[in-house]
Amino acid sequence: MSPKTPSKLEKILRAGHRAVTSECGPPRGSDPAHIVHKAQLIQRHVDAINITDNQTSVCRLCSLAACIRLKLMGLEPVLQMVVRDRNRIALQSDILGAASFDIHNLLCLSGDHQRFGDNAQGQNVFDLDSMQLLQTVRRMRDEGKFLGGDPVQRPPAMFVGAAANPFADPFEIRVPRLAKKVAAGAEFIQTQCIYNLERFEKWMELVRDRGLHEKVFILAGVTPFKSAGMARYMKSKVPGMDVPDEVVKRMAGTPKDKQAEEGITICVETIQRLKAVEGVAGFHIMAIEWEERVPEIVERAGLFPRPTV
């Protein structure tokens, strides 16, 4: 199918290449140098860069402004948008703002509850949910209409994505839930970090049984561990994360000064194994505050050089 938007990420995926995306968290302040520097570290090794939207409900420089920075650098941003902080007026308005800078990728998310962040006493909005945000963008793009029904001048040309967590409970609806996101308009999916490969492969099998892998591009999410401590933390403290005991043991059994190396190796092995899984259209490498190691992961996983489209 030919691309529906000018998105480079979409072009790469539709051309049948494995896509590689990564993400950067904006700074807790107004200095743009930080985001520029992070992007420079990875720009040659990834096709698009997600900018997180006040992740874990900790207040940061806004995703849209950081995406504009990337755009000014000639890079391809993926604007993450959570429905926690903005109602349908603000969401539609920000979509147009992003489209006015030709930001061509949007990832629709619910967002972590504010209780995890630095403003736990704040209100949350949740006027729409992430599926309804998908529907909203698709309506703006495909029908050229606002939710209220009025026409949008110069509709946003955005390739629209969503997150999926193959590991969250209840397992039996993880695939129906993906089907729902596809029905709502998701064109690409970035998954939660994968450590439990068997469970992910089982999920992919169910995804293929329903033919969903032909309707949506699935980018498998990976995050390298920096240390055994991080593995343990992700296992026990992060909701919806599935880190098998063997992986924690493997990290813990490695001498401290070699743990970072081992974390990268596990990540590379994960990518290599998942390359063989039918329906995995690419990788989303979330190296949390460890962007400098992304190029190495991409190269060692045999995903370099990146295609030009």
Add this chain to the structure above:
Amino acid sequence: MIVAERKPIEEILGQVKQVRSVLVLGCNECVTVCEAGGKKEVGVLASALRMLFLQQGREVNVGERTLERQCDTEYLEEIRDMIDAFDAVVSLACGVGIQFTAERYPSKAVYPGVNTCFMGAALERGVWSERCQGCGSCILAATGAVCPITRCAKRLLNGPCGGSTAGKCEISKDVECAWQLIIDRLKALGRLEDYERLSPIKDWSTDRAGGPRKIIREDLRS
């Protein structure tokens, strides 16, 4: 019912520090059932206040009364004769009763003696849980009679989010995930396929978002 919690006595004391006489006014409905503002709690609060005023060396006349309902003008009329003896009222009714009392007696200062919390029910003695946020357009038919607006921390109409773990909500291991409950219910009803129906974007204008709400039933008006 409406579930309320008693306010700390220090806070109530702070509200009435200027008064010379105060009526502690309870309500026989929801706040009696949830043991926050019925006749018993009126008695307890009034005695505590009397003692504290005494300790402060203040002579304050503390009266007690519990009405059938404070959210009903007819019952509020019952205190018309006695209210002149007091400068202020500490109402132990829900926020509705407190405001109705103040509207009925505009010259009296009316203070809240409880925090009105939610519409819910008792799970067991001493434990109450929220069930409805009065969104004004009930969607329980689609969700197996579990309300995601009230019970999902993100009021997701198409949940669950990725944070649902072993039946619990991402905000706390002590909170059930509403969407787990919905899925369990749909399964028990043999309706799991309904899960895949996208829940439409909600019209929140019938909710608090639409401004103060009012219902007018012409058929009942005389």
